[in-house]
Amino acid sequence: MQIELKNIHKHYGPVRANDGVSLTIRPGTIHGVLGENGAGKSTLMKILTGFTRKTSGTTLIDGHALDIDSPAMAAQYKIGMLHQEPHDFPALSALDNFMIGRVSGISSHRKSHRSELISISTQLGFTLDPDAQVDRLTVGERQQLEIMRLLALNIRVLILDEPTTGISRTQKEILFASLKQLASDGKSVLLVSHKLEDVMALCDEVTVMRQGKVSGRMTAPFDVNQLLQMMFGTLPSPPVHQPAIPGKPILALKDITAPGGRAGLNNCNITIREGEIVGLAGLEGSGQGVFLRVAAGLTNPTRGQITFHDEPLNGSGYHDFKKRGGAFIPASRIEEGLIPGLTISEHFSLNEKQDRFFMTGKTALNQALKSISRFNIKGRPGMDAAALSGGNQQRLLLSLLPASPTVLLLENPTRGLDLGSGHWVWRHLQAQAASGSAIVFSSSELDEIMMVADRTIVFYNGAVVMDTPTHQADADTLGRAVAGGAVPQ
Amino acid sequence: MTIPGSHLSIWGRFRQMTVSLIAVFMFTTLVLYLAGAPPWPAYYHITRGALGSWIKFSHVIKAWIPLMLCSCGLLYTFRIGLWNIGVEGQVMIGAVLATAVLRTGVDDSAPMVSFFLAFPAAILGGSAWAIIAGWLKTRGEVHEIFAGLGMNFVAQGVILWLIFGPWKRPGVASMSGTALFPDYLWLSYVPGFRLSPVGLVMAIMALVATALMLRYTRIGLNLKAIGANARAAVLFGLRPGRYMLLAMAFGGGFAGLAGAVQVTGVYHRLIPAISSNYGYLALLVVMLANYNIWLVPPVALFFAGLNVGSIQLPIVLQVDSSLAGVIQGALVLTVLAVHGFREWRKIHRRRSTENMAAKEAPADV
Incomplete structure (x- = not known):
């Protein structure tokens, strides 16, 4: 079955998740859709599988224009999707899951389903106890179970969304072998991924997406550098960097393993020194977020040692970290950092020393007014924090930080900010670093990291794969490491 | 939990409440009609039963007092986003502890000491009972609704055991409760009205204290912050678990006080139905008042009036005595349905604006 997507648009208000995407998937091939997080891959797949309606554009199936407007309709046209998070019933057996949705009439025909499951399983080289x-x-x-369930439904197009996240190398090999077999049986396989190595190992054809648009196409054999350029655009050459004079170590993480995110964090060793700006690179969910939360004491590591100025800080929580002059600003500002329903003034009230029973309100109001003018926040003290724009929320969060923090942990500090606001944030942070604060930030923009960080740490699949002074690395090396092309140190 | 309607002005809240009341009224009419009771005479008798005379109105106030106390306590727990459904059991334990202390005052040389001690004991008892549920929530990750409901059954069991066991009347043990306390252990009351002004003062003081606490103290702001976004509150240095226990302690304390008032001011003994479901009813009062403290007194008065007014209904209209319960059940369902509808409409509106935006966006390029 041939699927053609022509000039697909999907707009969420002013945001263009898909901006004129065209794509052809030929039967019997494995087609890769490659791109960073937020490039628009998932939106495109949701349109193809009927979970989301497109704003405009045409879908052609075997040459016929069709409007797939529900998941049921996608199933009717034999399009099946393997989601990133398993959509199954954990409390039931593998066989029960296999049978769900396919049983009609009074008898469940358990026996015939069992033999069907076993036969598909052996065909694809899976070993699964029903x-x-x-x-x-x-x-x-x-x-594997979900793939077999989809195959039993006679699907002709199989879409896989980041299928190699969280599975072992052996399982990946089994999965890839089975996908190649499905393609040779004439099925169309669509692999959605941000992992270069997976796409290169498996696909016949690749469409690269960037910022909602198709930024390039390529057929096997692939050229890594060209793919990288399509994924990330032309990276600017790094500005000349003044290597920060390394101060005394403040925060040290030793052999840290922790759960969370997609990949967790495995055996991480990082020491943060006074006055340095450290950029954490990596695809979203590669372990940077978990690292920041473990360092802040918000997530407890399952293994390893955290020390702050040589004192152990394990499992004592964020309050201890805060007491030592540390602070953390999460990426989702209003969901995790600010309190919707509370005014700007009330945020300053919360931030005060909790030593009196009654609030005076006046000191908080003064503080709010002072910060509004100093941090250039567009808002009034009595305004609900949720009503502020993203940039102003970030300014408010920064204004709530202690005056001279020891360590600042920032998750995507400039995400969603326009260029001007982003530069403003960095001027502010660089001034703090100059006075001795250590600043650790994660970012999905390599350009940003190369511009401001003294040191770059690259995370891939929950592990640190590169830790280097920024001025010693070039865009290509970092880009390759981000996409999983670096040898773990 | 997000508090529905918390973003609205007083006028908006008032309008929402009116919509709820109209829906309640229509549904109740339907229920009465289906039950074979003529709706209009039924309403007439409910109104007469509640407001027909000063004596009757004093009964309404008598119901209003525990309702107000429980509602004030619930404002703390709702503020931090907890469903303290265990309020019912907290009333009961307050009543049990008040009774226990009062019993030491019978035949004692200084009965007044135990009389005055009964109230703090009840407050502490209610608090402790609530903290158990809160602790199960913060430490054991048991949802407070299940923990609270379980604790309600335990409290009811304790009361029945005491009435039929250790505290039974000499010679007889019956559902009518423990032996009546001598009148020097009663809360003072206005002769002829059997209404205790002390209880009334307590209810009003609880209201004022709660309003002050929630509006002007750090605790009030911290509860609100944690209720609105617990994760962010941690970054501000607050410990959500501790504040949850604190809110539960406040909620349980007010409920326990309500239990003590029921014992000392209304029944003058411990009876199995000492809480009279006022705890559950208070949950409804606070929800219908949209978590606004100044709307709580009138709503509580309305519910107290309905409760007292419908007592006479079975006798006057020859309908089954369970009808009063059915009306209350209908009330609960209607209020929940109106709340549900409001939420649904909010989501629906958001969706349709999103769709509109998608349609209006230029589709060329």
Whole structure:
């Protein structure tokens, strides 16, 4: 079955998630859709599978224009999707999951379903116990189960969304072998991924997306550098960097392993020194977020040592970190950083020393007025923090920080900000670093990291794969490391 | 939990409340009609039963007092986003502890000491009972609704055990409760009205204290902050778990006080139905008042009036005595339905504006 997407647009208000995307998937091939997080891959797949309606554009299936407006309709046209998070019933057995949605009439025909499951399983080289309860299976095995369920529904197009996240290398090999077999059986396979190595190992054809648009296409054999350029655009050459004079170590993480995010954090060793600006690079969910939260004491590591000025800080929580002059600003400002429903003034009230029973309100109001003018926040003290724009929310968060913090941990500090606001934020942070604060930030923009960081740490799949002074690295090396092309140190 | 309607002005809240009341009225009419009771005479008798005479109105106030106390306590727990459904059991334990202390005052040389001690004991008892549920929530990750509901059953069991066991009347043990206390252990009351002004003063003081606490103290702001965004509150140095326990302690304390008032001011003994479901009813009062403290007194008065007014209904209209319960149940459902509809409409509106935006966006390029 041939699928053609022509000039697909999807707009969410002013945001163009898909901005004129065209794509052809030929039967019997494995087609890769490659791109960073937020490039518009998931939106495109949601349109193809009927979870979201497109704003405009045409979908052609075997040459016929069709409007797939519900997941049921996608199923009718034999388009099946393997989601990133398993959509199954963990409390039921593998066989039960396999049968769900396909049983009609009075008898469940358990026996015939069992033999069907076993026969598909052996065909694809899977080894799966039909009676195992699904929540005892690994993520890889749950994927295998879901693929078999989709195949039993006679799908002709299989879409996989980041299928290699959270599965072992062996399972990945089994998965790839089975996908190649499906393609040779004439099915169309669409692999959505931000991992260069997966796409290169598996696909016949690749469409690269960037900022909602198709930024390039390529057929096997692939050229890594060209793909990287399509993914990230032309990276600016790094500005000449004054290497920060390394101060005394403040915060040290040793052999840290922690859960969270997509990949967790594995065996991480990082020491942060006074006055340095450290950029954390990596695709979203590669471990940077978990690292920041572990360092802040918000997430407890399952293994390893955290020390602050040589004192152990394990498991004592964010309050201890805050007491030592540390602060954390999360990426989702209004969901995690500010309190919707509370005014700007009330935020300053919360931020005061909690030593009196009654609030005076006046000191907080003064503080709010002072910060509004100093940080150039567009808002009044009595305004709900949720009513502020993203940039102003970030300014408010920065204005709530202690005057001279020891360590600042920032998650995507300039995400969603326009260029001017972003530069303003960095001028402010650089001034703080100059007075001795250590600043650690994550960013999905390599350009930003190369511009401001003294030191760059690259995360891939929950592990640190590169830790280098920024001026010693070039865009290509970093880009390759971000996409998983670096040898772990 | 987000507090519905918390963004609205007083006028907006008032309008929402009116919509709820009209819906309640229509649904109740339907229920009465289906039950074979003529709706208009039923309303007439409910009104007469509640407001027909000063004596009757004093009964309404008598119901209003525990309702107000429980509602004030619930304002703390709702503020931090907790559903303190265990308020019912907290009333009961307050009543139990008040009774326990009062019993030491019978035949004692200084009965007044135990009389005055009964109130703090009840407050502490209610608080402790609530803290158990709060602790299960913060430490054991048991949802406070389940913990609270479970604790309600335990409290009811404790009361029945005491009435039929250790505290039974000499010679007889019956559902009518423990032996009546001597009148020097009663809350003073206006002769002829059987209404205690002390209880009334307590309810009003609870209202004022709660309003002050929530509006002008750090605790009030911190509860609100945690209720609105617990994760962000942590970054401001607050510990949500501790404040949840604190809110539960306040909620349970007010409920326990309500229990003590029921014992000392209304029944003068411990009876199995000492809480009279006022805890559950208070949940409804606070929700209908849209979590606004100044709307709580009138709404509580309305519910107290309905409660007292419908007592006479079975006798006057020859309908089954369970009808009063059915009306209250209908009330609960209607209020929840109106709240649900409001939320649904909010989401629906958001969606349609989103769709509009998608349609209006230029589709060329």
